[in-house]
Amino acid sequence: MSIAEQAKNAKTASDILANSSIEQRNSALFAIAEMLENNMDSILEENKKDLDRAQNSPMLDRLMLDEARILAIADAARKITTLPDILGTVDRMWQRPNGLKIGQQRVPLGLVGIIYEARPNVTIDAAVLCIKSGNACLLRGGSDALHSNLELVRLMKLALQKVGLPDQAVEIIADPSRESAMKMMKLNQYLDVLIPRGGSGLIKSVVENSTVPVIETGSGNCHTYIDEFADLEMGLNILLNAKTQRPSVCNACESLVVHAKVAADFLPMLEKKSGHLELRGDERTRKLISCLPATEKDFYTEYNDMILSIKIVDSLDEAISHINEHSTKHSETIVTKDYNNSQKFLQRINSAAVYVNASTRFTDGFEFGFGAEIGISTQKLHARGPMGLSALTTTKYIIYGNGQIRES
Amino acid sequence: MSIAEQAKNAKTASDILANSSIEQRNSALFAIAEMLENNMDSILEENKKDLDRAQNSPMLDRLMLDEARILAIADAARKITTLPDILGTVDRMWQRPNGLKIGQQRVPLGLVGIIYEARPNVTIDAAVLCIKSGNACLLRGGSDALHSNLELVRLMKLALQKVGLPDQAVEIIADPSRESAMKMMKLNQYLDVLIPRGGSGLIKSVVENSTVPVIETGSGNCHTYIDEFADLEMGLNILLNAKTQRPSVCNACESLVVHAKVAADFLPMLEKKSGHLELRGDERTRKLISCLPATEKDFYTEYNDMILSIKIVDSLDEAISHINEHSTKHSETIVTKDYNNSQKFLQRINSAAVYVNASTRFTDGFEFGFGAEIGISTQKLHARGPMGLSALTTTKYIIYGNGQIRES
Numbered sequence: 021m022s023i024a025e026q027a028k029n030a031k032t033a034s035d036i037l038a039n040s041s042i043e044q045r046n047s048a049l050f051a052i053a054e055m056l057e058n059n060m061d062s063i064l065e066e067n068k069k070d071l072d073r074a075q076n077s078p079m080l081d082r083l084m085l086d087e088a089r090i091l092a093i094a095d096a097a098r099k100i101t102t103l104p105d106i107l108g109t110v111d112r113m114w115q116r117p118n119g120l121k122i123g124q125q126r127v128p129l130g131l132v133g134i135i136y137e138a139r140p141n142v143t144i145d146a147a148v149l150c151i152k153s154g155n156a157c158l159l160r161g162g163s164d165a166l167h168s169n170l171e172l173v174r175l176m177k178l179a180l181q182k183v184g185l186p187d188q189a190v191e192i193i194a195d196p197s198r199e200s201a202m203k204m205m206k207l208n209q210y211l212d213v214l215i216p217r218g219g220s221g222l223i224k225s226v227v228e229n230s231t232v233p234v235i236e237t238g239s240g241n242c243h244t245y246i247d248e249f250a251d252l253e254m255g256l257n258i259l260l261n262a263k264t265q266r267p268s269v270c271n272a273c274e275s276l277v278v279h280a281k282v283a284a285d286f287l288p289m290l291e292k293k294s295g296h297l298e299l300r301g302d303e304r305t306r307k308l309i310s311c312l313p314a315t316e317k318d319f320y321t322e323y324n325d326m327i328l329s330i331k332i333v334d335s336l337d338e339a340i341s342h343i344n345e346h347s348t349k350h351s352e353t354i355v356t357k358d359y360n361n362s363q364k365f366l367q368r369i370n371s372a373a374v375y376v377n378a379s380t381r382f383t384d385g386f387e388f389g390f391g392a393e394i395g396i397s398t399q400k401l402h403a404r405g406p407m408g409l410s411a412l413t414t415t416k417y418i419i420y421g422n423g424q425i426r427e428s
Numbered sequence: 429m430s431i432a433e434q435a436k437n438a439k440t441a442s443d444i445l446a447n448s449s450i451e452q453r454n455s456a457l458f459a460i461a462e463m464l465e466n467n468m469d470s471i472l473e474e475n476k477k478d479l480d481r482a483q484n485s486p487m488l489d490r491l492m493l494d495e496a497r498i499l500a501i502a503d504a505a506r507k508i509t510t511l512p513d514i515l516g517t518v519d520r521m522w523q524r525p526n527g528l529k530i531g532q533q534r535v536p537l538g539l540v541g542i543i544y545e546a547r548p549n550v551t552i553d554a555a556v557l558c559i560k561s562g563n564a565c566l567l568r569g570g571s572d573a574l575h576s577n578l579e580l581v582r583l584m585k586l587a588l589q590k591v592g593l594p595d596q597a598v599e600i601i602a603d604p605s606r607e608s609a610m611k612m613m614k615l616n617q618y619l620d621v622l623i624p625r626g627g628s629g630l631i632k633s634v635v636e637n638s639t640v641p642v643i644e645t646g647s648g649n650c651h652t653y654i655d656e657f658a659d660l661e662m663g664l665n666i667l668l669n670a671k672t673q674r675p676s677v678c679n680a681c682e683s684l685v686v687h688a689k690v691a692a693d694f695l696p697m698l699e700k701k702s703g704h705l706e707l708r709g710d711e712r713t714r715k716l717i718s719c720l721p722a723t724e725k726d727f728y729t730e731y732n733d734m735i736l737s738i739k740i741v742d743s744l745d746e747a748i749s750h751i752n753e754h755s756t757k758h759s760e761t762i763v764t765k766d767y768n769n770s771q772k773f774l775q776r777i778n779s780a781a782v783y784v785n786a787s788t789r790f791t792d793g794f795e796f797g798f799g800a801e802i803g804i805s806t807q808k809l810h811a812r813g814p815m816g817l818s819a820l821t822t823t824k825y826i827i828y829g830n831g832q833i834r835e836s
């Protein structure tokens with residue numbers, strides 16, 4: 021079957037999903053969880069084919085499934101059933117002077133395309149969130165995980181059939197070539213949105229080539245700013261958490277900005293606790309502590325590693341300018357006891373999530389209380405910041421009249 | 429100055445706009461209105477150059493400015509000052525178990541690109557809405573209106589200077605070539621969104637070529653469905669209003685769908701009142717009234733003219749399928765006295781605005797009560813349906829903590 025035919029079928033299925041009950045959609049998720057648990061052997065067998073091909077690749081750990089991981093994926097699917105149904109919610113409704121009642125109701129996007137790299141768990145996670153929110157999905161995973169992905173989709177289709185929903189609601193592209201991805205990016209007739217999940221190369225390619233609207237999930241060059249009025253102990257605690265608790269993720273801190281008035285106190289505290297953390301400082305920093313030099317390039321870099329760049333500033337304004345210039349507009353935090361400085365930082369920093377006195381690591385759908393996460397959007401259109409199920413919906417206006425016509 | 433330089437300057441200005449007070453932004457709109465009124469002569473002189481070049485073009489009326497039109501444009505700018513400021517609004521705020529307070533605050537998109545055709549009034553309208561909502565704009569109008577547009581932007585820049593806002597907040601591309609438009613569509617570094625306003629050719633070109641996120645404003649192949657339980661007098665009233673009150677606009681009705689059980693009563697009523705309206709019916713319609721044949725192509729056509737296609741169906745389900753298949757997902761209405769049919773139509777029709785017992789002509793930012801309109805979005809991402817000022821904003825999360833760090 022061609023990719024366009026798969027997309028067409030999935031689009032047809034999306035209409036049935038959009039009008040299904042939440043009981044049906046939740047029972048599909050339960051059936052998927054059960055299907056995964058009852059078919060460990062076939063999943064592991066297909067996964068082994070992928071692992072054999074990928075021998076010695078650094079991807080191996082991301083690619084690998086075992087019983088514990090499959091149980092965790094099934095468990096995550098079951099947890100999504102406990103979230104409330106978002107469809108049908110009327111965000112607001114008002115009446116016009118002519119008596120028209122206008123409401124704005126949540127409806128699914130329709131057919132969601134997802135392009136991702138070699139992580140088979142994304143295959144289940146993404147499909148489950150789409151089904152829960154009444155969307156069909158067209159998946160295109162990385163070639164490294166192809167055997168695993170095809171088996172996982174086969175099982176999800178069986179689960180959908182079991183509960184009486186169309187199995188075309190979850191389609192996967194079996195050809196993981198560059199050409200298939202390019203074809204997918206031009207399927208405006210069927211695809212309502214395309215979400216790339218993976219490294220910056222993948223995301224850049226999708227943004228540049230897709231004519232389908234894209235939700236860009238992106239990189240995080242996140243900053244911690246230690247204000248002149250900071251509680252320095254709290255600042256160190258927040259900085260080390262944001263930097264080192266899980267350095268490989270997008271909401272980890274990459275750069276410290278510190279006010280000159282407290283730098284001489286704060287930087288030695290940091291140096292003492294830095295452990296395996298590599299510090300790279302600007303010229304003024306290196307007069308206070310011993311560390312490697314930070315170049316302008318460092319300040320633009322998302323290390324995703326145990327490295328921290330350090331910049332000393334003379335004012336909050338300079339800190340804000342520096343951060344707005346170098347950040348990827350993901351998450352930034354100020355540590356301060358000063359009320360006006362906290363408000364100014366919140367107002368002037370142009371990022372998806374702006375914190376006062378807390379770690380940037382909280383930028384996450386679960387930590388925000390959404391109960392799920394599709395990704396973290398660093399674009400401004402449609403959704404910005406952590407995306408929960410509502411990012412997979414749009415709205416339509418429903419208008420109740422009693423014969424109104426327009427006069428002018 | 430290159431287009432990229434203009435965009436860069438406008439982006440810098442957007443940061444100042446985003447942090448300006450509503451008094452400043454409103455005073456800019458007053459200053460623009462005054463500047464237009466005080467410079468009628470120079471505007472009309474530049475407009476005459478455009479008119480002279482465009483002689484005998486069908487565009488002439490859209491291109492033409494006169495005193496009355498300029499006063500109306502100035503008046504519209506003043507009216508926008510009466511709308512409330514949307515910036516800073518916190519849509520919702522909640523507290524997490526760890527004490528973090530998370531709020532979602534409205535902020536401007538940043539730099540808005542607008543590509544439009546030969547209507548000089550759009551130059552002012554678009555810029556005014558951007559300024560009101562704290563955005564800078566980069567305009568690219570049609571070549572036919574170039575002299576008018578350059579003069580209007582010159583005057584707006586003077587108005588911005590007068591109130592102490594950066595005049596780079598409104599930039600216009602002086603080269604109206606295809607190449608300049610293509611360059612603009614790739615300015616991802618500076619442009620946050622691109623809104624095409626014009627015919628379907630323009631919109632298609634932007635959707636296909638832009639790497640900047642696009643808000644698609646689009647065409648309307650709108651339907652009126654006369655249910656078997658319709659009040660036929662009301663149905664005729666609504667249909668004729670939707671079709672004939674202003675046939676050239678996107679929310680005008682293009683196609684009548686009528687239930688077979690009432691077709692023999694309804695269609696002769698329509699025929700009698702049709703006047704200059706050209707009717708094109710399917711085979712069953714032509715057994716009931718005399719009219720031209722409607723082909724499958726007719727049912728996909730947005731006439732924007734005094735032509736109506738007619739389809740007879742045997743059930744509400746058939747009506748819904750026919751409409752979802754042929755519509756452009758803009759606006760559709762059902763005329764019915766039956767409660768369940770009204771609910772089913774609202775739920776199942778997949779369009780931006782779905783009506784019960786009212787004319788589709790109400791799909792409009794002013795009629796919806798938004799006080800302004802950027803356009804009517806027929807895409808599902810970011811904004812769907814009539815767009816008011818909020819469509820020119822995004823949100824950022826503001827998070828108040830007191831030392832929270834993430835444990836896992």
